[in-house]
Amino acid sequence: MTAGFAPSTLSLRREAQVRPVEAAAPDRLRHAGTSVRVDGIIKRYGGPGPAALEGVSLAIEPGELLALLGPSGSGKTTLLRVIAGLEIPDGGRVFFGSQDTTDIAVQRRGVGFVFQHYALFRHLTVFENIAYGLRSRPRAHRPKEDEIRRRVERLLELVQLPDLAKRYPGQLSGGQRQRVALARALAVEPSVLLLDEPFGALDAQVRKDLRRWLREIHRETGQTTIFVTHDQDEALELADRIAILNKGRIEQVGAPHEVQDHPASRFVMSFVGETARLAAEVAGGEVRVAGRPVIAAEPGWPQGPVDLCLRPWDLTVGQGPGTLPGTVREWRRTGRGTVAEILLDGAEAPVEVKVTDVYEPGDRVALAVGAARVFPRG
Amino acid sequence: MSNAAALPAGRAAPRFRRPSALPGFRLTFGITLTYLTLLVLLPLAVLLLRAASVGPAGLWALVTDARNLAALKTSFGLSLAAAAIDAVFGLLVAWVLTRYRFPGRRIIDALVDLPFALPTAVAGIALASLYAPNGWLGEPLMALGIKVAYTPLGILVALVFVGLPFCVRTVQPLVAEIDRSSEEAAAILGASRFRALVTVILPPLIPAMLTGFALAFARAVGEYGSVIFVAGNLPYVSEIAPLLIVIKLEEFNYAGATAIAAVMLLMSFTALLAINLVQDFSRRRFGHV
Numbered sequence: 001m002t003a004g005f006a007p008s009t010l011s012l013r014r015e016a017q018v019r020p021v022e023a024a025a026p027d028r029l030r031h032a033g034t035s036v037r038v039d040g041i042i043k044r045y046g047g048p049g050p051a052a053l054e055g056v057s058l059a060i061e062p063g064e065l066l067a068l069l070g071p072s073g074s075g076k077t078t079l080l081r082v083i084a085g086l087e088i089p090d091g092g093r094v095f096f097g098s099q100d101t102t103d104i105a106v107q108r109r110g111v112g113f114v115f116q117h118y119a120l121f122r123h124l125t126v127f128e129n130i131a132y133g134l135r136s137r138p139r140a141h142r143p144k145e146d147e148i149r150r151r152v153e154r155l156l157e158l159v160q161l162p163d164l165a166k167r168y169p170g171q172l173s174g175g176q177r178q179r180v181a182l183a184r185a186l187a188v189e190p191s192v193l194l195l196d197e198p199f200g201a202l203d204a205q206v207r208k209d210l211r212r213w214l215r216e217i218h219r220e221t222g223q224t225t226i227f228v229t230h231d232q233d234e235a236l237e238l239a240d241r242i243a244i245l246n247k248g249r250i251e252q253v254g255a256p257h258e259v260q261d262h263p264a265s266r267f268v269m270s271f272v273g274e275t276a277r278l279a280a281e282v283a284g285g286e287v288r289v290a291g292r293p294v295i296a297a298e299p300g301w302p303q304g305p306v307d308l309c310l311r312p313w314d315l316t317v318g319q320g321p322g323t324l325p326g327t328v329r330e331w332r333r334t335g336r337g338t339v340a341e342i343l344l345d346g347a348e349a350p351v352e353v354k355v356t357d358v359y360e361p362g363d364r365v366a367l368a369v370g371a372a373r374v375f376p377r378g
Numbered sequence: 379m380s381n382a383a384a385l386p387a388g389r390a391a392p393r394f395r396r397p398s399a400l401p402g403f404r405l406t407f408g409i410t411l412t413y414l415t416l417l418v419l420l421p422l423a424v425l426l427l428r429a430a431s432v433g434p435a436g437l438w439a440l441v442t443d444a445r446n447l448a449a450l451k452t453s454f455g456l457s458l459a460a461a462a463i464d465a466v467f468g469l470l471v472a473w474v475l476t477r478y479r480f481p482g483r484r485i486i487d488a489l490v491d492l493p494f495a496l497p498t499a500v501a502g503i504a505l506a507s508l509y510a511p512n513g514w515l516g517e518p519l520m521a522l523g524i525k526v527a528y529t530p531l532g533i534l535v536a537l538v539f540v541g542l543p544f545c546v547r548t549v550q551p552l553v554a555e556i557d558r559s560s561e562e563a564a565a566i567l568g569a570s571r572f573r574a575l576v577t578v579i580l581p582p583l584i585p586a587m588l589t590g591f592a593l594a595f596a597r598a599v600g601e602y603g604s605v606i607f608v609a610g611n612l613p614y615v616s617e618i619a620p621l622l623i624v625i626k627l628e629e630f631n632y633a634g635a636t637a638i639a640a641v642m643l644l645m646s647f648t649a650l651l652a653i654n655l656v657q658d659f660s661r662r663r664f665g666h667v
Contacts, residue, residue: 086565106565109566112566113563115559117557119559119562121560121563121564121577121578122582136564136570136573185566
């Protein structure tokens with residue numbers, strides 16, 4: 001089908017959305033996911049300053065689990081809401097598969113959405129919350145009461161809350177509410193599942209459990225899933241691919257190891273992991289800090305003034321030429337050994353480096369550099 | 379009485395008052411009781427006492443008197459109708475005032491309270507001249523065959539007017555609190571706007587709407603000033619019970635006046651109690667926060 005848009009497409013779309021559900025074998029949860037593509041999305045909120053989204057293009061494979069990662073105000077939630085149909089973009093198109101869904105009303109898009117604060121219906125039981133989407137179908141496509149019951153019970157099992165059907169959301173813990181919200185979104189068998197900061201409001205332990213669990217659910221259902229997070233660990237651990245947003249633009253899209261090992265920009269470098277940054281200069285095939293050579297420059301690195309970015313785990317206490325001097329700020333034991341917080345000379349913030357010796361605050365150390373990246377000064 | 383002596387006794391007694399780490403029950407309960415007794419219960423008791431002076435037979439004769447009965451019917455029937463109308467349109471006004479930003483919003487917001495502030499007689503005169511057969515609205519309505527002033531319809535208009543602020547102000551804070559994302563959730567799940575309204579937006583508002591309904595109803599039952607100017611006050615047709623009381627007073631028939639008042643009181647109390655019970659139920663049903 002082409003992107004050409006006529007009123008008839010609406011009804012076509014509606015059937016296409018409903019039919020697979022009707023035809024689905026009753027106990028099947030697995031989907032062939034739909035691909036999602038956004039093309040040049042522009043979204044402005046009133047007022048001065050930059051747009052929330054400044055022409056974002058991104059393609060998500062069928063069945064992929066993609067993270068939209070970025071600091072607050074980077075536009076990641078706006079992008080998610082544009083895909084869902086909750087925001088109308090000022091420019092650009094949204095495609096599900098080959099279907100242009102930009103102008104399709106949110107009710108008919110067939111997406112599942114999990115809100116940051118769950119947005120459960122507080123006056124309805126868990127059961128009715130999950131059944132809501134099925135009961136909202138046009139009469140002709142609405143499942144029978146016993147079919148609804150069976151589906152809700154199956155979803156409650158999937159989210160591991162089989163005994164809570166009669167409770168109200170107010171009687172559940174945060175983690176349980178999150179699971180109910182997910183079950184509610186999955187009940188309509190959406191072609192695309194969207195999650196807005198799904199674990200943002202939960203404490204650390206619950207977060208960790210739910211992350212693993214979401215991964216399992218995704219494996220089980222195979223839905224194309226996009227989730228928004230500002231937590232790089234969450235994105236790295238969970239996603240097949242990560243799109244990193246900054247100021248309404250995509251800085252990089254790639255698998256976790258790609259964005260971590262080959263960051264496309266200084267922003268990505270410092271956002272996906274702890275980074276020490278030093279002013280440096282590339283000249284004569286080497287990188288110099290304060291005039292002293294540190295490591296050899298790789299081919300293709302920019303010449304002239306640069307930012308030298310270092311991962312803490314690439315730094316070791318050492319001696320001799322090529323080491324960087326610094327001052328120990330703090331030394332402590334952790335569950336995984338001893339670490340020193342070291343402020344490199346010329347750096348703005350200290351980094352935590354694994355050490356074997358005991359240090360006092362104020363001790364001078366030299367750090368050998370195992371690997372580094374440079375980005376043009378800016 | 380010292381606290382040390384009182385506490386063990388309190389524990390042994392049926393749990394009228396649970397021991398609490400936060401003090402304040404004795405003081406607040408005492409003041410409440412005194413205050414309510416002096417300001418509400420005592421005057422009402424005197425009223426009942428005076429009403430009782432006509433005797434059971436006299437009371438029964440008064441209540442079953444056709445003219446009195448008609449007036450009571452008019453008062454309570456129209457008050458319920460007015461409160462129901464206010465509950466619906468009060469919600470609409472509250473919704474528009476909270477949800478949308480438009481020029482003059484603050485002015486309209488302030489206008490809502492005017493029926494509170496206006497001396498009711500002023501409202502009555504204004505309504506009467508507006509809806510009179512030669513008034514701005516009365517004339518075109520007359521052409522359509524609808525007579526408002528000097529009919530029960532006129533009474534209804536006046537009661538709707540005085541009751542509206544109650545229904546707006548009780549619902550407004552709850553409308554402001556509605557979680558936008560639960561509306562969005564309903565839409566994403568495929569619910570039409572109408573279904574979202576009925577199943578997601580309205581249920582949490584019902585307890586507040588009932589509060590507004592009860593207040594508007596109570597106000598309407600007791601309303602006098604605005605009604606008598608627009609009602610026409612035809613016995614058996616557009617005569618309200620408060621007016622009947624005033625008429626009896628003017629005839630120096632104090633016993634008769636207080637008897638009708640006592641009946642009104644009893645009916646109002648029953649109605650309000652019933653509304654409260656419904657409200658309690660709706661809170662339990664919809665109020666899971």
